[in-house]
Amino acid sequence: MFEQLSERLQHTVKRVRGRARITEQNVKETLREVRIALLEADVALPVVKDFIKQIQQRAVGQEVMGSLTPGQVVIKIVNEELVSVMGGTSSGIDLKTRPPAVVLVAGLQGAGKTTTVVKLANWLKINSKKRVLVASADVYRPAAIQQLEKLAMDAGIDVLTPGASAALDIAQAALTHARSSGFDVLILDTAGRLHVDESMMQEIQDISRVLDPVETLFVADSMTGQDAVNSASAFNDALKLTGVILTKTDGDARGGAALSVRHVTGQPIKFLGTGEHLEAFEVFHPDRLASRILGMGDVLSLVEQVEQKVDKAKAEKIARKISSGKRFDLEDFREQIRQMEQMGGIGSLIEKLPGAAGLSGQLAGQVDDDQFKRVVAIINSMTPHERRMPAVIKASRKRRIATGSGTQVQEVNRLLKQFTQMQKMMKKMRNKGGMNRLLAGMKGRAPGMPF
Amino acid sequence: MGASKLHKRLSKSRLSLSRGLSQLFGATKLEDSDFDDLEDILISADVGVSVSEHIVERLRVSAKSHRISDVAALNEMIREAMVSTLEQTGAPPELSCRPYVLLVVGVNGVGKTTSAAKIANRFKQEGKSVMLAAADTFRAAALEQLQTWARRLDIPIVAQHQGADAAAVAHDALSSALSKNVDILIIDTAGRQHTHSDLMEQLRKIKRVLNKVHEGAPHEIMQVLDATTGQNALSQLRHFNDAVSVDTLCLTKLDGTAKGGIVLAISNEFQIPIRYVGTGEGFDDLQPFEARSFVDALVQEQ
Numbered sequence: 001m002f003e004q005l006s007e008r009l010q011h012t013v014k015r016v017r018g019r020a021r022i023t024e025q026n027v028k029e030t031l032r033e034v035r036i037a038l039l040e041a042d043v044a045l046p047v048v049k050d051f052i053k054q055i056q057q058r059a060v061g062q063e064v065m066g067s068l069t070p071g072q073v074v075i076k077i078v079n080e081e082l083v084s085v086m087g088g089t090s091s092g093i094d095l096k097t098r099p100p101a102v103v104l105v106a107g108l109q110g111a112g113k114t115t116t117v118v119k120l121a122n123w124l125k126i127n128s129k130k131r132v133l134v135a136s137a138d139v140y141r142p143a144a145i146q147q148l149e150k151l152a153m154d155a156g157i158d159v160l161t162p163g164a165s166a167a168l169d170i171a172q173a174a175l176t177h178a179r180s181s182g183f184d185v186l187i188l189d190t191a192g193r194l195h196v197d198e199s200m201m202q203e204i205q206d207i208s209r210v211l212d213p214v215e216t217l218f219v220a221d222s223m224t225g226q227d228a229v230n231s232a233s234a235f236n237d238a239l240k241l242t243g244v245i246l247t248k249t250d251g252d253a254r255g256g257a258a259l260s261v262r263h264v265t266g267q268p269i270k271f272l273g274t275g276e277h278l279e280a281f282e283v284f285h286p287d288r289l290a291s292r293i294l295g296m297g298d299v300l301s302l303v304e305q306v307e308q309k310v311d312k313a314k315a316e317k318i319a320r321k322i323s324s325g326k327r328f329d330l331e332d333f334r335e336q337i338r339q340m341e342q343m344g345g346i347g348s349l350i351e352k353l354p355g356a357a358g359l360s361g362q363l364a365g366q367v368d369d370d371q372f373k374r375v376v377a378i379i380n381s382m383t384p385h386e387r388r389m390p391a392v393i394k395a396s397r398k399r400r401i402a403t404g405s406g407t408q409v410q411e412v413n414r415l416l417k418q419f420t421q422m423q424k425m426m427k428k429m430r431n432k433g434g435m436n437r438l439l440a441g442m443k444g445r446a447p448g449m450p451f
Numbered sequence: 452m453g454a455s456k457l458h459k460r461l462s463k464s465r466l467s468l469s470r471g472l473s474q475l476f477g478a479t480k481l482e483d484s485d486f487d488d489l490e491d492i493l494i495s496a497d498v499g500v501s502v503s504e505h506i507v508e509r510l511r512v513s514a515k516s517h518r519i520s521d522v523a524a525l526n527e528m529i530r531e532a533m534v535s536t537l538e539q540t541g542a543p544p545e546l547s548c549r550p551y552v553l554l555v556v557g558v559n560g561v562g563k564t565t566s567a568a569k570i571a572n573r574f575k576q577e578g579k580s581v582m583l584a585a586a587d588t589f590r591a592a593a594l595e596q597l598q599t600w601a602r603r604l605d606i607p608i609v610a611q612h613q614g615a616d617a618a619a620v621a622h623d624a625l626s627s628a629l630s631k632n633v634d635i636l637i638i639d640t641a642g643r644q645h646t647h648s649d650l651m652e653q654l655r656k657i658k659r660v661l662n663k664v665h666e667g668a669p670h671e672i673m674q675v676l677d678a679t680t681g682q683n684a685l686s687q688l689r690h691f692n693d694a695v696s697v698d699t700l701c702l703t704k705l706d707g708t709a710k711g712g713i714v715l716a717i718s719n720e721f722q723i724p725i726r727y728v729g730t731g732e733g734f735d736d737l738q739p740f741e742a743r744s745f746v747d748a749l750v751q752e753q
Contacts, residue, residue, distance in 0.1 A: 036500055042681030109704065109732075110560025110677060140732070142599030147592035150613070154591070194707045221560060225497040225681020226710040248559060276559070276589075326735045370648060422683040437620040 034078065041254030044229040047085070047263040054081050072436045085259050086286035087268040091243065093215060097131070100178040100186045102211045106204055106239060107219035108231055109192030112247035116219050116273055117189040118151040119281040120245070123271075125157065130184040135160040135174035136192035137207060148189050155278050158183070167191065171207045188213075193232030205238055215242045218265065222249045224257040229264045236265040241392065247273035248278065280380040328423055331388040334379045337372050377405040378415050390416055453490075486511050497681050504720050506532050508700060530746050537718045537742035543699045543726040544671060545732055550582075550628040551635045552661060552668040554621075556557060556654060556695065558687055559642030561715035562703035564676050566729055567639040568600035569737040572700075579634040580650030584624030585610035586617040586657065587641040597628075604734060617641065618660040619664075625664045636670070645690030658695050673699045673726060679709040685716060689744060692721065702740065703729035711745075 038048045058077050095101040103120070107113050114136070121132040134152050138144035145162065152159035160177050162170040175248050178186040188211065193200035208216065218232060218241045249272045255423050262269055274280040327380055342418060379387060383405030387391055393401070393416060402409045488508050493503035510528055519525055564587065571581045583601050585594035585608060594610045601608035609624035619732045621638055628636040641659065643650035661668040676684050676696045691697050705711050705728050714725060725740035 035736065039494055039500045040682055042683070045491055086599050108679065110562060112560055141596070142603075145591070152589035194704075196707055221677075221679070223558070223677075223680045223683040223687075225679060225683075225709070225713065226495050227497070227679045227707065228681075230708040231679070248644065251683065252646050252686050253681075256681070279510075315652040323523035373649075441711070442477070 005293050011416065024060055024076060026058065028266070029319040031056055032058075038259070040257060041190045041256035042223075042225045042227050042228075042260075044254035044260035044263075046229065047260050050079060051085055051259075052144055062099070065249055069115055077093070081285050087262050088143055090283055090285045090287075091270055093124075093187060093243070093270060095124075095128070097182045099182075100133070100175070101184065101215075101219060102175065102178075102213040103185060103187045103211040103215045103393060104190070104204075104208055104211055105187060105217050105245075106190050106235060106241075107192060108194065109141075109190065109221045112219045112273055113192065113219045114138075114148050114151065114189050115276070116245050116247060116271075116281075116416050117148065117208070118155050118157060119273065119278060120271065121152070121157045121187055121318075122155050122278050123281050124185055131157045131158070131182070132185045132187060133160060133174065133178045133181070133183040133346065134187045134189065135162065135170060135177075136189040137174075138169040138189060139165055139167050139170070142189065144189075147248045168210060175193050177385045180262075180355070183279075186211075194436075195231045195238075201238050208239055215238060217242065217270065220244055220246055220257055220261050220407065222255045222257055223251065223253040224260075226258040226260075228257040232261040236267070241265050243267050243270040245269070245271045246284070249273060250275045290304040294305045328378050330382065330390055332418060333419060333422065334376055334387075337376055374405070374407055374411065375415055378402075378407055378412055381405040382438060410419075452454040454554055465741065469569070471593070485717065493712065496710035497716075498712035499682055499685075499716040502716045505719070506536075513684045520742065531676065533715060533746045534742050536715055537746065539724075540718050540722050540724040543724045546670075548667065548670065549573060550625070550633050550665075550668075551670050552625060552628070552665070553635060553637045553696075554657070554661070554669040554672045555639050555675060555701075556672060556691055556697070557638065557642060558644055559590075561642070561677040561680075562729060563587070563642060563675045564596050564600070565732065566701050566703060566737070567637050568597065569729065569734050571600075571635075572734045573605050573737055575604065576628050576634050580632075581606050582628050582633045582636045583635060584610040584639050586620045586624070588613055588615045588617050588620060589641040593639075593641065600734070607633075618657045621657045625661055625668060629665060632744050634676075638674075645687045645694075649689065651694040653693075654695050667732050668743050671698045672696065673701055674714070674723075675701045675703055678702050678704045678711040678713070679707065680713060682713070682716070684713045684719065688717060688721060688723070692723070697723055699724055699726040701727045701729065703723070706730045706736070714745075 018149055024214045031158050033050055034055070035052055036052065039045065055077055057385075071201050093103075095103075100162070103121075105113050105117050117134050117136075121134050121188075124132050134148060134157055136145045136148040138148075149159050149161060162173060164170050164173055172187060177183075188202055188207070188400045190207065191200070193204065195201065216239050218235050218239075220228065220232065222229075244258075244265065244267055246255070246269050249255060258269055269284045269286070272284050274282055278309075308432075377400060381401045382393070386397065386401075393412075398409050398412045403413050405412075452674055455574060462520045462578060462658075464614065489510070490503050495504060498506070505527070506672060509532055510525070513519070513526065517524075519528070526683055538676070553562050553570070555570075557563050567583065571583055574581045582608055585597045587593035587597070588611065594613065599745060600606075601618065609620065609627050611620050611623070624636060624638060638657075640654065641650075641749060645651065658669060658672070672695050674688060674691050676687070679689075688697065688700075698716070700714075700723055702725055711728075717723070718725075727737050728740050728745070730736045730738065
């Protein structure tokens with residue numbers, strides 16, 4: 001997401017960065033480009049206009065002209081305004097109430113509500129250690145209730161199978177059940193509805209009245225265009241939203257809807273859906289995202305992602321192995337690739353690196369996650385002995401491995417060569433003080449990653 | 452077509468666009484800033500920055516050369532410009548053979564399953580024999596969703612189970628369609644983000660398998676687009692078209708306030724005709740796309 005907006009803004013920003021003097025004309029040209037970048041990113045027109053006005057006022061005023069580094073100040077202003085449009089710091093979810101805390105989830109058709117409900121439940125279960133109940137009040141779309149049941153059961157989340165056939169009755173029954181069974185949180189999934197459908201909007205208002213939710217979250221598709229302002233403000237008027245969850249951010253949508261929805265509802269974006277799988281769900285950090293858009297990278301999220309998703313026991317085992325001077329072998333290599341896949345693949349890691357916004361497009365072509373699957377296939381086709389002692393792999397073994405993994409001998413060669421290089425690097429790292437040092441360096445000035 | 456229905460459904464977008472236009476041209480002489488305002492109106496309809504600029508520029512030049520200054524004439528010019536953009540894609544293909552295999556594709560949540568059911572219903576109403584195939588084996592309860600539709604519409608359906616190989620479902624469905632000699636087979640597929648190359652490869656596989664079972668199949672690959680989608684629709688189409696070559700489009704969710712202006716940007720870049728527009732959740736809320744009615748409904752004065 002956001003890459004193309006980011007690329008464009010970075011390009012604009014680069015031109016003003018080094019300027020010692022900035023004229024009003026410079027600012028005007030820059031703002032015209034910012035305007036186009038935002039519109040192409042699907043930020044709604046009224047939001048763009050406000051945004052530009054804000055920057056213009058500050059940029060043309062004293063703040064810039066009086067500065068010794070006006071270019072830097074313009075970047076700072078754009079960054080601050082981006083952060084402020086997207087809602088300051090991360091706001092999290094507020095469940096401070098007498099349990100069960102009720103979370104009502106609403107949105108248009110196809111935004112991704114049902115998947116989001118289960119992801120949120122799973123997130124709360126893991127991160128807040130809450131007992132969560134989910135239920136679906138979507139009595140309209142065929143098999144919608146079954147969809148939630150299946151997803152929840154796969155995720156090990158308690159789900160209420162409704163006995164009633166009216167949405168309001170289901171909501172009431174779910175609340176009663178959550179209360180009597182001592183759940184901490186009830187998340188209610190609702191039918192997708194158009195904001196202009198009066199009877200459906202009335203229905204969800206009735207549900208809200210019965211449940212008195214502590215959080216009412218609007219699920220918005222990150223691919224939404226200009227209409228985001230209309231739907232979001234209608235839902236906000238009807239329901240008093242407390243936050244937004246932005247879905248499908250793993251595509252290449254430029255994500256301008258995030259800015260629009262935030263602007264018209266005044267409510268923060270709390271989470272991002274980043275894929276079809278249960279764990280593809282992140283807390284949204286506006287300040288970090290603004291930095292990412294301006295090409296300053298999102299190293300904090302990267303470090304967190306690494307910390308959360310890496311299987312610590314296995315990682316430590318590999319680290320110990322390396323530091324104790326034992327050989328890093330192909331089994332360890334395969335394990336590392338698996339862990340990287342758990343973190344959402346290399347693409348998701350790269351886009352968080354500083355300066356990567358311009359890169360990630362090109363890299364996506366080269367460092368395809370598919371390649372890693374092929375690498376794993378090649379390693380899988382080796383015998384345990386070969387994995388531990390890659391030196392024994394000569395021509396006929398290479399042919400067998402290539403055939404077994406459905407690849408070419410050249411690919412096997414390439415892997416072995418890369419692996420040898422990696423072994424050398426591991427050796428160097430051991431000499432310099434290991435993983436900790438590498439991570440410490442990353443927090444500071446963010447060097448290239450070891451892959 | 453259901454012109455009056457579409458007209459009614461589009462009333463929201465028509466209102467805002469025509470209100471904007473009459474504000475622009477209701478006044479006296481045309482100013483340069485009026486054209487800038489028109490550009491804003493088009494951008495707000497998701498037409499996109501470059502296409503909006505292009506349309507407005509064309510209007511500016513013609514208005515000057517024809518010395519046009521009144522509202523009606525300009526309105527007509529805008530309409531013509533839009534219709535000609537939409538019509539340059541040509542017409543959707545004819546149902547030339549039997550079984551005619553229609554493969555429905557698109558990103559997540561655009562309305563593929565509902566559209567597949569509506570299209571099946573439409574052909575059934577025309578007296579054709581129709582079969583559905585549930586090749587969305589990924590999303591939980593997707594096949595139950597299509598099965599429910601099939602039962603309601605009394606249309607035969609081929610389905611396996613969640614997690615089954617989508618290409619195998621497509622294979623079985625086409626074999627069955629061949630032996631039962633049906634007129635049209637409509638295959639629903641899983642929603643996929645166009646940027647995931649492995650999922651796009653899966654789609655290519657489905658296409659290959661279909662062609663192996665029956666040469667020439669699938670005869671039509673229809674991509675479903677959500678009218679509320681912004682500029683990303685272009686990227687979606689680019690990727691799907693590169694992967695499997697898209698033949699037609701179906702534009703859904705036109706019953707909200709989304710203006711569907713993205714189809715102008717699409718028609719400007721691709722030679723892919725829009726076959727249907729979806730205007731609601733009922734099984735008859737589907738109309739053939741017709742450029743003139745669509746544009747009329749979009750810009751018509753009150």
